[in-house]
Amino acid sequence: MRFTKATNYALHTMLMLVAASSVKPIGVQQLAESQNVSPTYLSKILTRLVKAGMIESVSGANGGYRLSRKKDDITFLDIIHAIEGNASLFECDFVHGDECLIQAVMKDAEEKMERHLKQTKLVDLVKQQAQA
Amino acid sequence: MRFTKATNYALHTMLMLVAASSVKPIGVQQLAESQNVSPTYLSKILTRLVKAGMIESVSGANGGYRLSRKKDDITFLDIIHAIEGNASLFECDFVHGDECLIQAVMKDAEEKMERHLKQTKLVDLVKQQAQA
DNA sequence: GCGTGATTACTCGGATACAAGATGTCCGAGTTTGAGCGG
DNA sequence: CCGCTCAAACTCGGACATCTTGTATCCGAGTAATCACGC
Numbered sequence: 001m002r003f004t005k006a007t008n009y010a011l012h013t014m015l016m017l018v019a020a021s022s023v024k025p026i027g028v029q030q031l032a033e034s035q036n037v038s039p040t041y042l043s044k045i046l047t048r049l050v051k052a053g054m055i056e057s058v059s060g061a062n063g064g065y066r067l068s069r070k071k072d073d074i075t076f077l078d079i080i081h082a083i084e085g086n087a088s089l090f091e092c093d094f095v096h097g098d099e100c101l102i103q104a105v106m107k108d109a110e111e112k113m114e115r116h117l118k119q120t121k122l123v124d125l126v127k128q129q130a131q132a
Numbered sequence: 133m134r135f136t137k138a139t140n141y142a143l144h145t146m147l148m149l150v151a152a153s154s155v156k157p158i159g160v161q162q163l164a165e166s167q168n169v170s171p172t173y174l175s176k177i178l179t180r181l182v183k184a185g186m187i188e189s190v191s192g193a194n195g196g197y198r199l200s201r202k203k204d205d206i207t208f209l210d211i212i213h214a215i216e217g218n219a220s221l222f223e224c225d226f227v228h229g230d231e232c233l234i235q236a237v238m239k240d241a242e243e244k245m246e247r248h249l250k251q252t253k254l255v256d257l258v259k260q261q262a263q264a
Numbered sequence: 265g266c267g268t269g270a271t272t273a274c275t276c277g278g279a280t281a282c283a284a285g286a287t288g289t290c291c292g293a294g295t296t297t298g299a300g301c302g303g
Numbered sequence: 304c305c306g307c308t309c310a311a312a313c314t315c316g317g318a319c320a321t322c323t324t325g326t327a328t329c330c331g332a333g334t335a336a337t338c339a340c341g342c
Contacts, residue, residue: 004326059275117238191315
């Protein structure tokens, strides 16, 4: 029960893209170097973000990745769900007659966490970085 | 990033033990049957709870598991930590100069969840079950 | 100078490899209860 | 009836076995920009 490294890569990459926020795409190599990942692996992660509609890829020379339109409303939860999937963290597959009380508690806890991740946007971090 | 089945087993088993709450221990077989797990596997999980000090095992005939003394203050978080470990869910191992802003956000989110799990006790569920 | 083609710098997707963790199973060893048996 | 022994019913712990998932690598294919070259 831990977040995967892929999520970490995705979050850091997105932070860079939001910070750059320019029209020009940033190449995978550049993004990968600053995180010590192999470019091929990072690109595999980024395709998931593309499918989620938050970034887009530009192929060919001078290609790379850049934010798609909605740029400023991207939350942590968006990215995490794109990478980890939006399945529930806890799933009780037993068949006790009524609803599982344990599952209810776990679901509440999960929602507490998700609420925080949903209300924190990447842009906020960029501003903090700029001040420092 | 999901909770393991072992955690599910542990939570359900603890709920039974708290509900029983008697002096007599309950055998692993009985506990396992009601959850469709093999007794050997369940016992492996329960030893972790023993090491965490929340239950104790009684060996020999008519043996089994029962709560240790502190019985009524056991929280969800206690059990989860005993099974999954108390490591942080998110760990950024990069070396960016200052503290990782992303990690800070994730840690906050995690704490939101843990707070809920810490303030929910198993005894509360037992009472709910009794009412129904 | 201008079009055409080749080269180069990229991303994309699938196939594959490897490691770690989750999920069990099996077995031998220790421990307690209780039954059986002999005095 | 008492005590001793032995079998049965348990848990404990380590050593496997298997399956899934995370973490990557490699390679061929497609695509866009740029460079070279001939007219």
